[in-house]
Amino acid sequence: MTLALSHVTKRFGNTVALDDISLTIERGEFICFLGPSGCGKTTLLRIIAGLELAEEGTVTLEDRDLSEVPARHRNFGVVFQSYSLFPNMTAARNVGYGLECRGRPRAEIEARAAEMLRIVALSDHAHKLPSQLSGGQQQRVALARALAPDPEVLLLDEPLSALDAKVRESLRLEIRDLQRRLGITTIMVTHDQEEALTMADRIVVMDTGRIAQIGTARELYDRPASRFVAEFIGRMNVLPVAGGRLAGLPLAVPQGATLIGIRPEDVRLHAGEGPPGRAILPARLTNTIYLGNLAHLVLSVEGIEHEIVAEVPGHACKAIADAPQIGLELPAETIKVLA
Amino acid sequence: MTALTADRAAPAVRRSRRNRLAAMLPAVVVGLPLILFVLFPLAHILGRSFSTPDGFGLANYAAMLGNERFLRITWNSFAVTLVSAAVAIVMAYAFAYAVQRSTMPLRNLFRMIAVLPLFAPSLVQAQGLVLLFGRNGLINRSFGLGIDLYGYWGIVIASVLYVFPYAFLILSAALAVADARIYESAEMLGASKWRAFRTVTLPATRYGLAAAIFVCFTLVITDFGNPMVIGGDYTVLASEVYNQVIGQANFEMGTVIGMVLLIPAAIAAMVEKRVSAKQYALISEHSRPLVPQKDRLRDLALLAVAVLISAAILSIVLVVVFASFVHLWPYRMTFSLRHYAFDVQNGIQPLWNSIYVSVMAAGIGVVAVTAAAYVIEKFPSPAARGLYFLSILPAAVPGMVLGLGYILAFNSPSNPVYAIYGTLVIIAIANVYYYHAHGFLISGTSIKQISGRFDEASATLGGSRRQTFAKVTLPLLFPTLVGIAVFFFMRSMVTLSAVIFLITPNTQVAAVSVLYLQDRGATNQAAAFSVCIIATIMAVLLAVRLLLNAMGHRNVSLIR
Numbered sequence: 001m002t003l004a005l006s007h008v009t010k011r012f013g014n015t016v017a018l019d020d021i022s023l024t025i026e027r028g029e030f031i032c033f034l035g036p037s038g039c040g041k042t043t044l045l046r047i048i049a050g051l052e053l054a055e056e057g058t059v060t061l062e063d064r065d066l067s068e069v070p071a072r073h074r075n076f077g078v079v080f081q082s083y084s085l086f087p088n089m090t091a092a093r094n095v096g097y098g099l100e101c102r103g104r105p106r107a108e109i110e111a112r113a114a115e116m117l118r119i120v121a122l123s124d125h126a127h128k129l130p131s132q133l134s135g136g137q138q139q140r141v142a143l144a145r146a147l148a149p150d151p152e153v154l155l156l157d158e159p160l161s162a163l164d165a166k167v168r169e170s171l172r173l174e175i176r177d178l179q180r181r182l183g184i185t186t187i188m189v190t191h192d193q194e195e196a197l198t199m200a201d202r203i204v205v206m207d208t209g210r211i212a213q214i215g216t217a218r219e220l221y222d223r224p225a226s227r228f229v230a231e232f233i234g235r236m237n238v239l240p241v242a243g244g245r246l247a248g249l250p251l252a253v254p255q256g257a258t259l260i261g262i263r264p265e266d267v268r269l270h271a272g273e274g275p276p277g278r279a280i281l282p283a284r285l286t287n288t289i290y291l292g293n294l295a296h297l298v299l300s301v302e303g304i305e306h307e308i309v310a311e312v313p314g315h316a317c318k319a320i321a322d323a324p325q326i327g328l329e330l331p332a333e334t335i336k337v338l339a
Numbered sequence: 340m341t342a343l344t345a346d347r348a349a350p351a352v353r354r355s356r357r358n359r360l361a362a363m364l365p366a367v368v369v370g371l372p373l374i375l376f377v378l379f380p381l382a383h384i385l386g387r388s389f390s391t392p393d394g395f396g397l398a399n400y401a402a403m404l405g406n407e408r409f410l411r412i413t414w415n416s417f418a419v420t421l422v423s424a425a426v427a428i429v430m431a432y433a434f435a436y437a438v439q440r441s442t443m444p445l446r447n448l449f450r451m452i453a454v455l456p457l458f459a460p461s462l463v464q465a466q467g468l469v470l471l472f473g474r475n476g477l478i479n480r481s482f483g484l485g486i487d488l489y490g491y492w493g494i495v496i497a498s499v500l501y502v503f504p505y506a507f508l509i510l511s512a513a514l515a516v517a518d519a520r521i522y523e524s525a526e527m528l529g530a531s532k533w534r535a536f537r538t539v540t541l542p543a544t545r546y547g548l549a550a551a552i553f554v555c556f557t558l559v560i561t562d563f564g565n566p567m568v569i570g571g572d573y574t575v576l577a578s579e580v581y582n583q584v585i586g587q588a589n590f591e592m593g594t595v596i597g598m599v600l601l602i603p604a605a606i607a608a609m610v611e612k613r614v615s616a617k618q619y620a621l622i623s624e625h626s627r628p629l630v631p632q633k634d635r636l637r638d639l640a641l642l643a644v645a646v647l648i649s650a651a652i653l654s655i656v657l658v659v660v661f662a663s664f665v666h667l668w669p670y671r672m673t674f675s676l677r678h679y680a681f682d683v684q685n686g687i688q689p690l691w692n693s694i695y696v697s698v699m700a701a702g703i704g705v706v707a708v709t710a711a712a713y714v715i716e717k718f719p720s721p722a723a724r725g726l727y728f729l730s731i732l733p734a735a736v737p738g739m740v741l742g743l744g745y746i747l748a749f750n751s752p753s754n755p756v757y758a759i760y761g762t763l764v765i766i767a768i769a770n771v772y773y774y775h776a777h778g779f780l781i782s783g784t785s786i787k788q789i790s791g792r793f794d795e796a797s798a799t800l801g802g803s804r805r806q807t808f809a810k811v812t813l814p815l816l817f818p819t820l821v822g823i824a825v826f827f828f829m830r831s832m833v834t835l836s837a838v839i840f841l842i843t844p845n846t847q848v849a850a851v852s853v854l855y856l857q858d859r860g861a862t863n864q865a866a867a868f869s870v871c872i873i874a875t876i877m878a879v880l881l882a883v884r885l886l887l888n889a890m891g892h893r894n895v896s897l898i899r
Contacts, residue, residue, distance in 0.1 A: 051795050071798040084796040088814040098800035100810070149801060 002026060003048070003153055003185060008057035010043055017043045019209040021057070028183045030176070032196040035206035036232070041189045042157060044206070048187065049155050050074045061152060072101075077146030081158040083138045085130040091141045092117060092126040098149035116144035119178065136167040143175065147182070154179070156188040160195065172199055193233050197221075205229050227259060227338045236261040237308045238338065247303030249279050252332040259339035264296065266334035267310035269320050274327030283308070283328040288321055290314065297321070299328060365714045366722035372707065373729040375756070376772045380744025381736065384601075387747050388594040399595045409579075413599065416560055416576040419491065423498035424555035430499070431506035431551065434648050437641035439514040440540075442633045444642070452649045453507045454898050455656055456500065458876040460833045460850040460869050462564030464497040466857055467655030469569060470662050470866070477658065480669050489571030497565040500655060502558045503648070506551040508899065513547025514540075517629035532637070546614055553611035557604045561737035564835045564850075568857050576600050577836075580739050584840060590747065597740040605735035608776075612731060656873070663866035678867035683856065685847055690871050692763055693849040696838075697831035699767035700774075704827035705820050707771055708778035709786075713812075716786045717794075717804075734776035738836030741773050746840050761843050773837035774830050778823050781899060785819040786812075818892040825883055825897045832876055 003025040010018040018040045025031050033041035046052040048059055050071035059066045066074055077098075085094050093100075096113035104112075117123050120140040130138055139159060146154060159175070160168045176199050179186045190196050196203045197217040205212040205220065205228075212232075213225040224230035227238055238261050239246060244253055246260070253260055274280040286307060287298035295317035297310045308328065312320065320326060391398040403409045434453055438446050456463065471477050472488040479486055488496070517540075525535040541548075563577035570578060576596055584593035662668045666675040681687040711730045715723045733741070745765065749756040759765045789812065797807040835850050842851055849872050856865035880897055887895055 049799055051798065071795070072801045072803060074799075075801070076799060078796070078799040080792060080796060082792060084792040086793060086796070086811050086815075088811070097797070097802070097810070101797070101800060101802040101806050145800065155799075 002062060003187075004058075004060045005044075005048070006058050006060070008044065008047060008054045008059070010040075010047065010052070010054050016209050018047070018054070021209075021211060023204065023211065023214070025185060025187065027185055030179055030186045030188070030199060030201045032200035032203045033187065033189045033206055034193060034196040034203050034232075035191065035212075037191060038208075039206040040209040041191075041206050045155055045157055045187060045189045048153070049076055049078050051078075075149065075151050076153045076155055077149070077151035078155045079139070079142045079146045079157065079159045081161060083130070083142045083162075085138055085141055085145070087130050090127050090129060091122060091133065094130070094141055095145045095148050097145060102149065112148055113144075116148045117141075119147075120144045120174075135163050136171060139163065139171065140174075143178070147178075147184070152185070154184050154186040156186065158189055158191070161190075161192070168195075175199070197233070205232060207232075224261070224336060224338070227261070230261045230336065230338055235264050235309065235311075236336075237264065237267065237306070239304060239306060239308070246330075247281055247301055249281055251279070251330070251335060253335060253337055257337045257339070259337075261336045261338050262308075262330055262334055264309045264311035266331060267308060268329040268331055269297065269299075269310050269312060270327035270329065271320055271323035272325055272327060274329060278329060279332075280327040280329045283326045285321060285326060288317060290317060299326065301328060359720070362718055362720045363722040365718045366720055366726045369707075369710045369714045370722065370726045370729055373711070373726070373732075373772070373775070376745075376768055377729060377733055377736070377741070377775070380741060380748040383747040384594045384597055384740060384744045387590060388598050390591065399591050403592070403595050403599075409596075412574050412576055412579050415491075415573060419494050419498060419566075419575055420556055420559040423495050423502065423559045424552060426495070427499045427502045427506050427555050428510075428548070428552055430648055431503055431510050432548070433641070433644045434503075435507050435510040435514050437645045439511055440517075440629075440631050441638045441641045442631050443638045443645065449645045449649060450511070452652055453511075454504045455652060457504050457829065457898065458833070458873045458880075459656060459659070460564070460853045460872050461501065461562065461835050462497075462568050462850075462854060462857070463659060463869055464500040464655055465493070465565040465568035466853065466862075466865060466869060467659050468493060468497055469857070470658045470668065470862065471654065475669050477669065489569055490573040493569035493571070494566050494573060494575065497569050498559045498562065500652065501562060501565055502555040503652070505558060506555050509547050509551040509554060510544065513544040513551075517543065519627045519629040522629060532634075549614040550611050553607040553614075557607045557737075561600060561604055561739065561836060563739060563839075564854060567854065577737070577739060580743070581839065584743060590743075593743055594747070597737070597743055600737050601735070601740055604737050608731075608735035612734070659866045659869050660873075662863055663870045665863065668863050668866075678863045679871075681864070681867070683852075683861065683864055685844070685852075687871075689847045689852040690849045690868065690875070692846060693832055693872065694875060696763050696767045696770065696848055697828045699764065700770040700831040701824040701828040703767060704771040704774065704778055705824045708775060708823060709782045709816070709820060711775075711779055712783040712786050713808075715783065730779040731776040733772055733774070736773070738769075738773050738834065739839065742769055742837050742840040745769055761846065763846050766838050766841050766846060766848065767831070769837045769841055770831040770834060771827065773834070774827060777899070778826055781823055781826070782816075782819060785816055789815045818887060818895040821883060821887060821892075822895055822897055822899065825880065826899045828879060829876055829898075832872055 005021055005023045008018055008021040009016070021044060033044060035041050043052065047054045050066070050069060054067065086097065089097065092110070092113045095116050096109040099109045099112055114123065114126065117126050120143060122137060122140055122144070125133060125137060130141070133141065143159070156175070160171055163171065172195060188199065200217070202214060202216055203220055204214050207228050213220060213229045215223075220229060220233050224233065224236070230236040231238065238259060241251065241253060241257055241260050244251055244255050244257065251260070270280065281301045283299040283301045285297060286300050289296040289298070291314065293314050295312055295314050297312060297317065297320065299308050299310060301308060310328070388399055389395050389397065434449070437443055438450050438453070468488060469476060472479065472486050478484060521539055522535060525539055530538065561577055563575075563581050566573070566575045566578040567581065574582070576599065580593050580596045580600065583589045583596065663678055664674055664676070665671070666673045666677065708730070711726055715727050715730075748754070749760045749765070751757060756765070759768075793811050793815075794807055797811055802810070833850055835854060838848055839851060842848060849868050853865045853868045853872075856862075856868065883897060887893070
């Protein structure tokens with residue numbers, strides 16, 4: 001069930017919300033659209049759902065063009081950020097609503113609603129109104145409702161953002177587990193990188209209406225294609241270089257590189273001058289942020305405008321902080337060229 | 340590929356143009372009755388006011404402006420309206436403040452007393468005042484006094500009491516919401532209670548206050564029932580329209596005065612709409628509702644005000660009830676049910692007519708205003724903007740002017756509407772369109788609140804527009820629709836102005852009976868009719884409240 005977007009473009013007045021988006025999603029894949037607010041991820045999801053029309057480009061499912069098909073004929077399940085459960089219907093009737101609209105026999109609707117509620121472990125709450133359920137329960141009903149008509153694709157619009165941290169974590173696993181069991185192609189919109197990293201097969205990082213990079217969590221973390229991706233996923237020290245040198249120190253980077261990045265955990269610190277024969281910069285500690293198992297050390301280096309953050313194990317921080325002199329090493333294999 | 344795209348593009352353009360026309364269709368269909376029953380009669384009024392024996396011209400207006408009597412009547416109208424509105428606003432603000440912001444006892448009872456006059460025919464104030472202070476009134480007879488209330492002060496007192504409940508409802512709503520944090524900040528900064536009232540409460544309720552002022556202004560200047568009964572020789576514009584049309588069959592002069600009446604009412608309505616549009620966003624989602632704290636002195640003072648005003652309202656209503664049960668007011672004050680025999684022309688029929696008209700107006704009104712609000716929300720188009728204007732236009736049209744327009748527009752066998760002219764149906768329709776703006780705004784607010792996200796959820800689950808409406812929108816809207824139906828029912832039971840020109844001997848309604856009987860001096864029977872109207876409305880309100888409670892809808896306001 002390949003879902004393909006090609007050259008999707010959408011404008012709101014003069015602002016371009018989506019700029020020439022092309023993307024192919026494989027059957028059974030779990031995809032996350034990740035980006036800051038205003039990057040166009042929700043608009044893209046709404047266009048896939050058929051709730052909004054693209055000005056240009058097409059949405060196809062197995063080579064079938066859906067661009068002109070209204071939302072109600074697409075058979076895509078959608079879970080909204082605000083749940084949008086019908087407040088006048090019980091949980092069971094909410095779940096059965098999709099089949100009710102398709103004119104299925106009553107017995108089938110009831111059986112399917114009961115089955116879906118069992119899957120999301122809410123059988124005991126079938127006859128409650130949404131207002132009588134907790135936020136997490138409401139979201140599970142919304143999920144069951146979206147899945148009940150057996151949709152081709154499941155679309156999740158920031159489904160967990162309104163929940164508190166504990167519920168969010170357990171629902172993450174629950175949704176991921178359910179998606180694997182049903183093998184349903186799923187797209188989730190989120191601005192939470194941790195959510196995207198833990199749930200998705202592939203992540204589509206979006207920035208101001210464009211796709212910044214597509215890849216697995218590991219690919220995005222290890223090989224960010226741009227400064228935006230590097231800084232959006234994880235932390236990154238971004239440093240300007242000129243002629244392959246940083247503060248006079250030659251680095252193993254291409255001559256034309258202008259911007260490099262290094263993750264805080266990749267920065268290596270030495271108490272003292274460090275082992276001879278390696279490229280080491282003398283650094284001065286300006287701040288220590290102790291986090292228990294870890295510590296973030298903020299360092300300044302002569303000739304580098306930006307401060308560099310290094311992440312070390314919590315127990316190692318004292319030794320470095322007490323050292324009269326600190327050597328800062330940027331291992332060549334961990335340096336990422338960003339521009 | 341290029342050729343294919345070009346081929347597909349052409350029908351797409353055509354389709355979008357057809358779509359645009361199709362999108363206008365619902366607004367046009369829903370707008371047609373408004374054009375027929377609001378715009379068309381108004382056009383007739385306007386046309387007629389310019390029609391003279393020598394063709395079209397300004398002669399009628401010129402005659403009017405050169406007429407000293409007319410100028411005096413206009414002055415009278417403004418003198419009554421400005422004073423009554425000002426007094427009513429001050430009273431209503433104090434009363435609403437007492438109910439919403441104090442800890443005085445019996446606040447719910449006081450709230451009910453304040454809206455009680457809405458259940459009575461719109462001239463009940465004059466009726467009650469005549470019974471109390473008239474030449475044969477209770478006070479003058481009992482104490483041998485010679486108080487003469489007929490004239491300016493009679494109209495002002497009646498008008499104040501007439502518009503008080505409307506002002507109270509608006510101000511009570513404005514005072515109901517408040518953010519406790521702001522009052523705490525004011526107190527922490529050292530503001531006195533009086534200062535907090537001036538700098539926090541008054542500014543926060545300024546939109547409600549402005550709306551109340553304009554509503555009072557419009558209601559008083561267009562009211563003719565009270566001036567007819569208690570005005571004596573003191574004539575105002577609204578009663579002059581009645582005199583010209585009914586008394587002298589002078590439609591031209593009637594329409595000219597109607598136009599003069601339309602202008603201030605229209606200006607007031609326009610300003611009110613503009614002002615009340617800003618009413619929202621004063622309360623953010625983080626605000627904490629204000630809970631009134633005990634303050635003996637303040638509560639005692641407010642209680643005194645509430646008791647005094649309640650006494651005035653209750654004495655008016657109770658004296659009418661009392662008069663309906665005595666043998667012959669004020670000569671034989673023994674208990675009697677003879678006035679409920681209704682041995683007057685038409686008997687009890689006008690009451691049944693009223694109920695029939697009100698039920699019909701409730702049914703038609705709910706469908707009309709909901710259809711308009713639904714179409715405007717769900718089918719946005721240029722035509723929908725026109726529909727919005729038409730929907731709130733009646734707020735600017737005095738009831739008498741609308742009724743007069745109906746005579747001029749439909750009293751001709753060549754007009755298809757003539758088929759219902761002279762029937763109860765046209766009276767119901769007049770009430771629907773007279774109160775259209777208010778009902779429309781209630782349903783519009785409700786539809787906005789439940790719109791967007793449920794529609795989208797339903798669409799993604801495969802629901803068609805019709806299924807969404809029937810299964811989601813309508814059930815969620817139901818309590819509001821009941822509220823709107825009750826609103827149309829109540830107003831249709833008590834109104835005089837929109838229907839006064841449309842009744843025939845066979846289609847007389849109860850409120851008009853009260854006016855006629857009172858006018859002829861049949862005070863007791865007039866009182867009995869008023870009591871029947873009050874009792875009917877209270878019974879309906881009680882029945883609807885019980886029904887809604889049984890269905891689990893407890894927080895629905897039925898009195899608007």
